[in-house]
Amino acid sequence: MVDYDDRLHRVYAAGRAVDQETIDTWMRAYAEVVPAQRPLTVLDLGSGIGRFTPALAETFGGPAYGVEPSARMREQSPPHPRVTYLEGSAEAIPLADSSCDVALLFLSFHHFADQQQALRELHRVLRPGGVVLLRSQFADRMPELPWYEYFPSAPAADAAMYRTVAETQRMARAAGLVPDDELRLISAERPRTLAALYDRVSTRALSTFEHLPAEEIEAGFAAFRRDAEADPDRETPVIPASLMVLRRSH
Template identity: 60%
Template sequence: MVDYNGRMGRVYVAGRAMPPAEVRRWTGAFAQHVPSVRPLDVLDLGSGVGRLTPGLAEEFQGQAWGVEPSDRMREAAEQAPHPDVTYLKGSAEDIPLPEASVDVVLMFLSFHHFRDQPQGLREVRRVLRPGGVALLRTQFTDLMPDLFWYEYFPSAREIDAAMYRSLADTKALAAEAGLVPADEVVRLSVETPRTLRERYERLSLRALSTFEHLPADEVEAGFARFAADADRDPGRSMPVYDATMLVLTRPR
Protein backbone atom coordinates (compact mmCIF):
# COMPACT_ATOMS: atom_id res chain seq x y z
CA MET A 1 0.00 0.00 0.00
CA VAL A 2 1.12 3.56 -0.72
CA ASP A 3 1.22 6.18 2.05
CA TYR A 4 -0.51 9.20 0.54
CA ASN A 5 -0.09 11.12 3.79
CA GLY A 6 3.68 11.07 3.26
CA ARG A 7 5.89 11.96 0.29
CA MET A 8 3.26 11.06 -2.32
CA GLY A 9 0.80 13.48 -0.77
CA ARG A 10 3.36 16.28 -1.09
CA VAL A 11 4.13 15.75 -4.77
CA TYR A 12 0.80 14.54 -6.14
CA VAL A 13 -0.70 17.90 -7.08
CA ALA A 14 2.26 18.92 -9.22
CA GLY A 15 3.01 15.47 -10.59
CA ARG A 16 -0.53 14.48 -11.58
CA ALA A 17 -2.18 17.83 -12.36
CA MET A 18 -4.79 17.94 -15.14
CA PRO A 19 -5.42 21.08 -17.18
CA PRO A 20 -9.10 22.14 -17.28
CA ALA A 21 -9.51 21.06 -20.91
CA GLU A 22 -8.36 17.54 -20.03
CA VAL A 23 -10.78 17.38 -17.10
CA ARG A 24 -13.60 18.32 -19.47
CA ARG A 25 -12.53 15.63 -21.93
CA TRP A 26 -12.56 13.01 -19.18
CA THR A 27 -15.94 14.01 -17.79
CA GLY A 28 -17.42 14.28 -21.27
CA ALA A 29 -16.19 10.77 -22.02
CA PHE A 30 -17.70 9.47 -18.78
CA ALA A 31 -21.02 11.06 -19.72
CA GLN A 32 -21.29 8.77 -22.75
CA HIS A 33 -21.72 5.77 -20.44
CA VAL A 34 -24.30 6.99 -17.90
CA PRO A 35 -28.01 7.82 -18.14
CA SER A 36 -28.70 11.00 -20.14
CA VAL A 37 -31.11 12.46 -17.57
CA ARG A 38 -29.78 15.34 -15.45
CA PRO A 39 -29.08 16.05 -12.66
CA LEU A 40 -27.13 12.99 -11.56
CA ASP A 41 -25.48 12.66 -8.17
CA VAL A 42 -21.96 11.27 -8.33
CA LEU A 43 -19.39 9.72 -6.01
CA ASP A 44 -15.69 10.10 -6.82
CA LEU A 45 -14.34 7.11 -4.86
CA GLY A 46 -10.68 7.64 -4.06
CA SER A 47 -10.92 11.28 -5.07
CA GLY A 48 -7.36 12.13 -4.05
CA VAL A 49 -6.62 15.83 -4.48
CA GLY A 50 -9.92 16.41 -6.29
CA ARG A 51 -8.58 16.48 -9.83
CA LEU A 52 -11.92 15.39 -11.29
CA THR A 53 -14.52 15.90 -8.56
CA PRO A 54 -15.57 19.51 -9.39
CA GLY A 55 -15.68 18.62 -13.08
CA LEU A 56 -17.98 15.70 -12.31
CA ALA A 57 -20.37 18.01 -10.46
CA GLU A 58 -20.44 20.36 -13.44
CA GLU A 59 -20.82 17.61 -16.04
CA PHE A 60 -23.62 15.77 -14.23
CA GLN A 61 -25.27 18.89 -12.72
CA GLY A 62 -25.93 17.24 -9.37
CA GLN A 63 -24.17 16.80 -6.05
CA ALA A 64 -20.70 15.29 -6.04
CA TRP A 65 -18.98 13.59 -3.13
CA GLY A 66 -15.28 12.87 -3.02
CA VAL A 67 -14.41 10.06 -0.62
CA GLU A 68 -10.71 9.82 0.21
CA PRO A 69 -8.88 8.09 3.10
CA SER A 70 -5.72 10.26 2.98
CA ASP A 71 -6.03 13.38 5.13
CA ARG A 72 -3.27 15.14 3.18
CA MET A 73 -4.88 14.45 -0.19
CA ARG A 74 -8.31 15.46 1.01
CA GLU A 75 -6.99 18.70 2.51
CA ALA A 76 -5.37 19.54 -0.83
CA ALA A 77 -8.72 18.99 -2.58
CA GLU A 78 -10.49 21.28 -0.13
CA GLN A 79 -8.18 24.15 -1.08
CA ALA A 80 -10.36 24.60 -4.20
CA PRO A 81 -13.94 24.50 -2.85
CA HIS A 82 -16.90 24.01 -5.16
CA PRO A 83 -20.53 24.69 -4.12
CA ASP A 84 -21.74 21.26 -5.28
CA VAL A 85 -18.82 19.19 -3.97
CA THR A 86 -18.35 17.67 -0.52
CA TYR A 87 -15.20 15.80 0.47
CA LEU A 88 -15.53 13.05 3.06
CA LYS A 89 -13.05 10.94 4.96
CA GLY A 90 -13.74 7.32 4.18
CA SER A 91 -12.66 4.28 2.24
CA ALA A 92 -13.99 2.02 -0.48
CA GLU A 93 -14.72 -0.63 2.13
CA ASP A 94 -16.79 1.77 4.26
CA ILE A 95 -18.31 4.53 2.13
CA PRO A 96 -19.87 7.23 4.36
CA LEU A 97 -23.03 7.60 2.24
CA PRO A 98 -26.50 6.07 2.60
CA GLU A 99 -27.74 3.17 0.52
CA ALA A 100 -28.97 4.08 -2.98
CA SER A 101 -27.79 7.68 -2.70
CA VAL A 102 -25.88 8.27 -5.96
CA ASP A 103 -26.43 7.67 -9.67
CA VAL A 104 -22.78 7.36 -10.69
CA VAL A 105 -19.64 6.09 -8.97
CA LEU A 106 -16.27 6.87 -10.51
CA MET A 107 -13.23 4.82 -9.52
CA PHE A 108 -10.42 6.64 -11.29
CA LEU A 109 -7.15 4.74 -10.86
CA SER A 110 -8.16 3.92 -7.29
CA PHE A 111 -9.33 0.30 -7.52
CA HIS A 112 -5.83 -1.17 -7.13
CA HIS A 113 -5.50 0.74 -3.84
CA PHE A 114 -8.61 -0.85 -2.29
CA ARG A 115 -7.56 -2.92 0.72
CA ASP A 116 -10.50 -5.30 0.17
CA GLN A 117 -11.68 -5.17 -3.43
CA PRO A 118 -14.71 -7.48 -3.05
CA GLN A 119 -15.99 -5.43 -0.10
CA GLY A 120 -15.28 -2.21 -1.99
CA LEU A 121 -17.41 -3.36 -4.91
CA ARG A 122 -20.20 -4.44 -2.56
CA GLU A 123 -20.13 -0.94 -1.09
CA VAL A 124 -20.27 0.57 -4.58
CA ARG A 125 -23.38 -1.48 -5.30
CA ARG A 126 -24.90 -0.43 -1.98
CA VAL A 127 -24.58 3.31 -2.58
CA LEU A 128 -25.69 3.16 -6.22
CA ARG A 129 -29.33 3.68 -7.00
CA PRO A 130 -30.99 0.89 -9.02
CA GLY A 131 -29.96 1.41 -12.62
CA GLY A 132 -26.95 3.45 -11.50
CA VAL A 133 -23.56 3.09 -13.14
CA ALA A 134 -20.06 2.59 -11.77
CA LEU A 135 -17.16 3.59 -14.02
CA LEU A 136 -14.06 1.56 -13.20
CA ARG A 137 -11.12 3.36 -14.80
CA THR A 138 -8.20 1.05 -14.16
CA GLN A 139 -5.49 -1.01 -15.81
CA PHE A 140 -5.89 -4.71 -16.53
CA THR A 141 -2.92 -7.06 -16.51
CA ASP A 142 -3.89 -8.49 -19.90
CA LEU A 143 -4.50 -5.09 -21.54
CA MET A 144 -1.64 -2.99 -20.21
CA PRO A 145 -0.01 -0.49 -22.60
CA ASP A 146 3.74 -0.67 -23.20
CA LEU A 147 4.55 2.73 -21.69
CA PHE A 148 7.59 4.44 -23.21
CA TRP A 149 9.17 5.16 -19.82
CA TYR A 150 9.36 1.48 -18.91
CA GLU A 151 12.61 1.40 -20.92
CA TYR A 152 14.26 3.54 -18.21
CA PHE A 153 13.04 1.40 -15.30
CA PRO A 154 13.35 -2.33 -16.12
CA SER A 155 11.26 -3.49 -13.14
CA ALA A 156 8.40 -1.04 -13.65
CA ARG A 157 6.23 -3.07 -15.98
CA GLU A 158 6.31 -6.12 -13.71
CA ILE A 159 5.53 -3.94 -10.69
CA ASP A 160 2.60 -2.32 -12.47
CA ALA A 161 1.24 -5.67 -13.62
CA ALA A 162 1.34 -6.96 -10.04
CA MET A 163 -0.92 -4.11 -8.91
CA TYR A 164 -3.78 -5.01 -11.23
CA ARG A 165 -6.15 -7.85 -12.07
CA SER A 166 -7.07 -9.28 -15.44
CA LEU A 167 -10.25 -8.09 -17.12
CA ALA A 168 -11.90 -11.48 -16.54
CA ASP A 169 -11.01 -11.51 -12.85
CA THR A 170 -12.30 -7.95 -12.41
CA LYS A 171 -15.58 -8.80 -14.12
CA ALA A 172 -15.98 -11.85 -11.90
CA LEU A 173 -15.42 -9.79 -8.74
CA ALA A 174 -17.98 -7.22 -9.88
CA ALA A 175 -20.56 -9.89 -10.66
CA GLU A 176 -20.05 -11.49 -7.24
CA ALA A 177 -20.72 -8.06 -5.69
CA GLY A 178 -24.06 -7.80 -7.54
CA LEU A 179 -22.91 -5.49 -10.33
CA VAL A 180 -23.39 -6.25 -14.01
CA PRO A 181 -20.23 -5.66 -16.08
CA ALA A 182 -20.45 -4.54 -19.69
CA ASP A 183 -19.36 -7.11 -22.26
CA GLU A 184 -16.58 -4.96 -23.69
CA VAL A 185 -14.01 -2.73 -22.03
CA VAL A 186 -14.18 0.95 -23.02
CA ARG A 187 -11.06 2.55 -24.50
CA LEU A 188 -10.63 6.29 -24.02
CA SER A 189 -8.05 8.61 -25.55
CA VAL A 190 -8.36 11.93 -23.75
CA GLU A 191 -4.96 12.59 -22.18
CA THR A 192 -3.15 15.82 -23.06
CA PRO A 193 -0.20 15.22 -25.45
CA ARG A 194 3.14 16.17 -23.93
CA THR A 195 6.74 16.52 -25.04
CA LEU A 196 9.63 14.42 -23.78
CA ARG A 197 10.74 17.28 -21.54
CA GLU A 198 7.24 17.66 -20.09
CA ARG A 199 7.01 13.92 -19.49
CA TYR A 200 10.35 13.92 -17.72
CA GLU A 201 9.43 16.87 -15.51
CA ARG A 202 6.17 15.24 -14.41
CA LEU A 203 7.56 11.76 -13.91
CA SER A 204 10.66 13.00 -12.08
CA LEU A 205 8.37 14.05 -9.22
CA ARG A 206 7.63 10.33 -8.76
CA ALA A 207 3.93 10.90 -8.22
CA LEU A 208 3.08 7.48 -9.67
CA SER A 209 2.73 4.69 -7.13
CA THR A 210 5.02 2.53 -9.29
CA PHE A 211 8.04 4.47 -8.03
CA GLU A 212 7.22 3.63 -4.42
CA HIS A 213 8.08 0.00 -5.20
CA LEU A 214 11.14 0.38 -7.44
CA PRO A 215 14.67 -0.14 -6.04
CA ALA A 216 16.35 3.18 -5.26
CA ASP A 217 19.34 2.49 -7.48
CA GLU A 218 17.07 1.67 -10.42
CA VAL A 219 15.15 4.92 -9.92
CA GLU A 220 18.34 6.97 -9.78
CA ALA A 221 19.90 5.38 -12.86
CA GLY A 222 16.66 5.51 -14.82
CA PHE A 223 16.06 9.19 -14.21
CA ALA A 224 19.68 9.99 -15.10
CA ARG A 225 19.19 8.40 -18.53
CA PHE A 226 15.72 9.94 -18.86
CA ALA A 227 17.10 13.43 -18.10
CA ALA A 228 19.88 13.03 -20.65
CA ASP A 229 17.37 12.08 -23.35
CA ALA A 230 15.11 15.00 -22.41
CA ASP A 231 18.09 17.38 -22.70
CA ARG A 232 18.98 16.02 -26.16
CA ASP A 233 15.48 16.09 -27.61
CA PRO A 234 13.17 18.11 -25.33
CA GLY A 235 10.48 18.87 -27.90
CA ARG A 236 9.90 15.31 -29.09
CA SER A 237 6.19 14.50 -29.07
CA MET A 238 5.47 11.51 -26.85
CA PRO A 239 2.76 8.89 -27.40
CA VAL A 240 -0.67 9.15 -25.84
CA TYR A 241 -2.00 5.80 -24.67
CA ASP A 242 -5.59 4.64 -24.61
CA ALA A 243 -7.11 4.37 -21.14
CA THR A 244 -9.24 1.36 -20.25
CA MET A 245 -12.51 1.50 -18.33
CA LEU A 246 -15.08 -1.11 -17.34
CA VAL A 247 -18.72 -0.03 -16.99
CA LEU A 248 -20.67 -1.70 -14.17
CA THR A 249 -24.41 -1.35 -13.53
CA ARG A 250 -26.54 -1.97 -10.46
CA PRO A 251 -29.60 -3.87 -11.70
CA ARG A 252 -32.99 -2.24 -11.32
Protein backbone atom coordinates in the same frame (compact mmCIF):
# COMPACT_ATOMS: atom_id res chain seq x y z
CA MET B 1 -0.42 -0.46 0.09
CA VAL B 2 0.78 3.09 -0.59
CA ASP B 3 0.59 5.76 2.13
CA TYR B 4 -0.33 9.02 0.42
CA ASP B 5 0.03 10.90 3.73
CA ASP B 6 3.75 10.07 3.76
CA ARG B 7 5.34 11.55 0.59
CA LEU B 8 3.03 11.41 -2.37
CA HIS B 9 0.64 14.13 -1.18
CA ARG B 10 3.49 16.66 -1.49
CA VAL B 11 4.17 15.93 -5.16
CA TYR B 12 0.82 14.74 -6.44
CA ALA B 13 -0.52 18.08 -7.65
CA ALA B 14 2.62 18.76 -9.69
CA GLY B 15 3.06 15.25 -11.04
CA ARG B 16 -0.54 14.28 -11.73
CA ALA B 17 -2.11 17.55 -12.87
CA VAL B 18 -4.81 17.36 -15.53
CA ASP B 19 -5.66 20.28 -17.79
CA GLN B 20 -9.18 21.41 -18.59
CA GLU B 21 -9.18 19.85 -22.05
CA THR B 22 -8.38 16.45 -20.56
CA ILE B 23 -11.06 16.85 -17.91
CA ASP B 24 -13.62 17.83 -20.56
CA THR B 25 -12.75 14.77 -22.65
CA TRP B 26 -13.32 12.50 -19.67
CA MET B 27 -16.62 14.16 -18.82
CA ARG B 28 -17.88 13.63 -22.37
CA ALA B 29 -16.86 9.97 -22.19
CA TYR B 30 -18.70 9.51 -18.91
CA ALA B 31 -21.80 11.28 -20.19
CA GLU B 32 -22.11 8.70 -22.96
CA VAL B 33 -22.64 5.82 -20.52
CA VAL B 34 -24.39 7.22 -17.43
CA PRO B 35 -28.16 7.72 -17.05
CA ALA B 36 -29.57 10.48 -19.23
CA GLN B 37 -31.53 12.35 -16.58
CA ARG B 38 -30.09 15.32 -14.72
CA PRO B 39 -29.14 16.06 -12.04
CA LEU B 40 -27.16 12.98 -11.06
CA THR B 41 -25.55 12.43 -7.67
CA VAL B 42 -21.93 11.36 -8.16
CA LEU B 43 -19.44 9.61 -5.90
CA ASP B 44 -15.74 10.15 -6.64
CA LEU B 45 -14.28 7.21 -4.74
CA GLY B 46 -10.60 7.69 -4.00
CA SER B 47 -10.88 11.32 -5.02
CA GLY B 48 -7.31 12.20 -4.01
CA ILE B 49 -6.80 15.95 -4.37
CA GLY B 50 -10.15 16.35 -6.12
CA ARG B 51 -8.84 16.55 -9.67
CA PHE B 52 -12.19 15.54 -11.13
CA THR B 53 -14.75 16.06 -8.36
CA PRO B 54 -15.83 19.65 -9.16
CA ALA B 55 -16.13 18.78 -12.86
CA LEU B 56 -18.39 15.85 -11.97
CA ALA B 57 -20.68 18.23 -10.08
CA GLU B 58 -20.68 20.72 -12.96
CA THR B 59 -21.26 18.10 -15.65
CA PHE B 60 -23.98 16.09 -13.95
CA GLY B 61 -25.62 18.73 -11.78
CA GLY B 62 -24.42 17.50 -8.43
CA PRO B 63 -24.20 16.95 -5.61
CA ALA B 64 -20.84 15.20 -5.84
CA TYR B 65 -19.02 13.48 -3.00
CA GLY B 66 -15.27 12.99 -2.93
CA VAL B 67 -14.39 10.13 -0.58
CA GLU B 68 -10.69 9.88 0.22
CA PRO B 69 -8.83 8.23 3.14
CA SER B 70 -5.74 10.46 2.98
CA ALA B 71 -6.15 13.62 5.04
CA ARG B 72 -3.20 15.29 3.30
CA MET B 73 -4.73 14.65 -0.11
CA ARG B 74 -8.18 15.88 0.95
CA GLU B 75 -6.67 19.10 2.27
CA GLN B 76 -5.69 20.05 -1.30
CA SER B 77 -9.13 19.43 -2.81
CA PRO B 78 -10.69 22.53 -4.44
CA PRO B 79 -13.92 23.83 -2.91
CA HIS B 80 -17.13 23.78 -4.93
CA PRO B 81 -20.66 24.63 -3.79
CA ARG B 82 -22.03 21.23 -4.79
CA VAL B 83 -19.07 19.12 -3.65
CA THR B 84 -18.57 17.53 -0.26
CA TYR B 85 -15.26 15.86 0.59
CA LEU B 86 -15.46 13.05 3.13
CA GLU B 87 -12.96 10.94 5.01
CA GLY B 88 -13.67 7.32 4.29
CA SER B 89 -12.59 4.11 2.67
CA ALA B 90 -13.89 2.13 -0.27
CA GLU B 91 -14.74 -0.71 2.10
CA ALA B 92 -16.97 1.52 4.24
CA ILE B 93 -18.29 4.35 2.06
CA PRO B 94 -19.77 7.09 4.31
CA LEU B 95 -22.96 7.50 2.25
CA ALA B 96 -26.47 6.14 2.60
CA ASP B 97 -27.92 3.17 0.73
CA SER B 98 -29.12 3.98 -2.81
CA SER B 99 -27.88 7.56 -2.59
CA CYS B 100 -25.81 7.86 -5.80
CA ASP B 101 -26.39 7.53 -9.52
CA VAL B 102 -22.75 7.35 -10.62
CA ALA B 103 -19.48 6.31 -8.99
CA LEU B 104 -16.11 7.20 -10.49
CA LEU B 105 -13.02 5.18 -9.57
CA PHE B 106 -10.17 6.94 -11.36
CA LEU B 107 -7.00 4.89 -10.87
CA SER B 108 -8.02 4.11 -7.31
CA PHE B 109 -9.35 0.53 -7.46
CA HIS B 110 -5.88 -1.03 -7.18
CA HIS B 111 -5.32 0.81 -3.89
CA PHE B 112 -8.35 -0.71 -2.14
CA ALA B 113 -7.45 -3.14 0.63
CA ASP B 114 -10.53 -5.33 0.02
CA GLN B 115 -11.70 -4.89 -3.55
CA GLN B 116 -14.61 -7.33 -3.25
CA GLN B 117 -15.99 -5.48 -0.25
CA ALA B 118 -15.51 -2.20 -2.11
CA LEU B 119 -17.62 -3.49 -4.99
CA ARG B 120 -20.31 -4.59 -2.55
CA GLU B 121 -20.26 -1.11 -1.04
CA LEU B 122 -20.62 0.43 -4.48
CA HIS B 123 -23.66 -1.76 -5.11
CA ARG B 124 -25.09 -0.58 -1.79
CA VAL B 125 -24.70 3.16 -2.40
CA LEU B 126 -25.82 3.08 -6.04
CA ARG B 127 -29.44 3.38 -7.01
CA PRO B 128 -30.90 0.78 -9.40
CA GLY B 129 -29.70 1.79 -12.85
CA GLY B 130 -26.60 3.39 -11.39
CA VAL B 131 -23.20 3.14 -13.05
CA VAL B 132 -19.63 2.56 -11.87
CA LEU B 133 -16.98 4.18 -14.07
CA LEU B 134 -13.89 2.08 -13.39
CA ARG B 135 -10.88 3.82 -14.89
CA SER B 136 -8.08 1.38 -14.25
CA GLN B 137 -5.26 -0.63 -15.72
CA PHE B 138 -5.65 -4.39 -16.11
CA ALA B 139 -2.88 -6.95 -15.68
CA ASP B 140 -3.58 -8.60 -19.04
CA ARG B 141 -3.84 -5.32 -20.97
CA MET B 142 -1.05 -3.21 -19.58
CA PRO B 143 -0.07 -0.19 -21.71
CA GLU B 144 3.47 0.28 -22.97
CA LEU B 145 4.12 3.61 -21.32
CA PRO B 146 6.97 5.58 -22.92
CA TRP B 147 8.85 6.09 -19.64
CA TYR B 148 8.98 2.34 -18.89
CA GLU B 149 12.15 1.98 -20.98
CA TYR B 150 14.13 3.74 -18.25
CA PHE B 151 12.90 1.54 -15.40
CA PRO B 152 13.08 -2.18 -16.32
CA SER B 153 11.15 -3.32 -13.23
CA ALA B 154 8.30 -0.84 -13.68
CA PRO B 155 6.06 -2.83 -16.06
CA ALA B 156 6.05 -5.87 -13.77
CA ALA B 157 5.61 -3.72 -10.67
CA ASP B 158 2.62 -1.99 -12.23
CA ALA B 159 1.08 -5.19 -13.55
CA ALA B 160 1.31 -6.74 -10.09
CA MET B 161 -0.97 -4.02 -8.72
CA TYR B 162 -3.83 -4.82 -11.06
CA ARG B 163 -6.26 -7.63 -11.74
CA THR B 164 -7.07 -8.97 -15.16
CA VAL B 165 -10.19 -7.88 -17.02
CA ALA B 166 -11.85 -11.24 -16.40
CA GLU B 167 -11.00 -11.23 -12.68
CA THR B 168 -12.41 -7.72 -12.27
CA GLN B 169 -15.57 -8.63 -14.13
CA ARG B 170 -16.06 -11.75 -12.01
CA MET B 171 -15.69 -9.73 -8.82
CA ALA B 172 -18.15 -7.13 -10.11
CA ARG B 173 -20.77 -9.76 -10.92
CA ALA B 174 -20.33 -11.32 -7.49
CA ALA B 175 -21.20 -7.92 -6.01
CA GLY B 176 -24.29 -7.51 -8.20
CA LEU B 177 -22.73 -5.18 -10.76
CA VAL B 178 -23.00 -6.08 -14.44
CA PRO B 179 -20.04 -5.19 -16.69
CA ASP B 180 -20.57 -3.86 -20.18
CA ASP B 181 -19.33 -6.32 -22.81
CA GLU B 182 -16.27 -4.31 -23.86
CA LEU B 183 -13.76 -1.97 -22.28
CA ARG B 184 -13.85 1.55 -23.62
CA LEU B 185 -10.58 3.12 -24.72
CA ILE B 186 -10.43 6.87 -24.10
CA SER B 187 -7.73 9.09 -25.60
CA ALA B 188 -7.97 11.93 -23.12
CA GLU B 189 -4.34 12.94 -22.64
CA ARG B 190 -2.63 15.37 -24.98
CA PRO B 191 0.79 14.61 -26.52
CA ARG B 192 3.78 15.62 -24.43
CA THR B 193 7.34 16.32 -25.42
CA LEU B 194 10.04 14.15 -23.93
CA ALA B 195 11.17 17.08 -21.77
CA ALA B 196 7.63 17.64 -20.48
CA LEU B 197 7.20 13.93 -19.78
CA TYR B 198 10.49 13.88 -17.86
CA ASP B 199 9.41 16.88 -15.78
CA ARG B 200 6.13 15.16 -14.95
CA VAL B 201 7.48 11.70 -14.16
CA SER B 202 10.49 13.00 -12.25
CA THR B 203 8.19 14.26 -9.48
CA ARG B 204 7.74 10.55 -8.63
CA ALA B 205 4.04 11.17 -8.09
CA LEU B 206 3.27 7.76 -9.60
CA SER B 207 2.84 5.04 -6.99
CA THR B 208 4.97 2.78 -9.21
CA PHE B 209 8.09 4.33 -7.74
CA GLU B 210 7.12 3.21 -4.24
CA HIS B 211 7.84 -0.35 -5.43
CA LEU B 212 11.12 0.05 -7.36
CA PRO B 213 14.67 -0.32 -6.01
CA ALA B 214 16.36 2.99 -5.18
CA GLU B 215 19.33 2.27 -7.44
CA GLU B 216 17.05 1.57 -10.41
CA ILE B 217 15.16 4.81 -9.80
CA GLU B 218 18.41 6.81 -9.65
CA ALA B 219 19.89 5.24 -12.78
CA GLY B 220 16.62 5.47 -14.67
CA PHE B 221 16.11 9.14 -14.04
CA ALA B 222 19.72 9.90 -14.94
CA ALA B 223 19.25 8.24 -18.34
CA PHE B 224 15.81 9.79 -18.77
CA ARG B 225 17.22 13.26 -18.03
CA ARG B 226 20.04 12.82 -20.54
CA ASP B 227 17.61 11.89 -23.28
CA ALA B 228 15.24 14.71 -22.39
CA GLU B 229 18.08 17.22 -22.55
CA ALA B 230 19.40 15.82 -25.83
CA ASP B 231 16.02 15.67 -27.60
CA PRO B 232 13.58 17.78 -25.56
CA ASP B 233 11.01 18.36 -28.29
CA ARG B 234 10.52 14.72 -29.27
CA GLU B 235 6.81 13.94 -29.05
CA THR B 236 5.86 10.94 -26.94
CA PRO B 237 2.86 8.76 -27.83
CA VAL B 238 -0.56 9.16 -26.27
CA ILE B 239 -1.67 5.86 -24.75
CA PRO B 240 -5.47 5.33 -24.69
CA ALA B 241 -6.89 4.78 -21.21
CA SER B 242 -9.07 1.81 -20.27
CA LEU B 243 -12.55 2.40 -18.83
CA MET B 244 -14.70 -0.47 -17.56
CA VAL B 245 -18.39 0.31 -17.07
CA LEU B 246 -20.34 -1.59 -14.40
CA ARG B 247 -24.08 -1.24 -13.92
CA ARG B 248 -26.40 -1.92 -11.02
CA SER B 249 -29.47 -3.53 -12.54
CA HIS B 250 -31.54 -3.94 -9.37
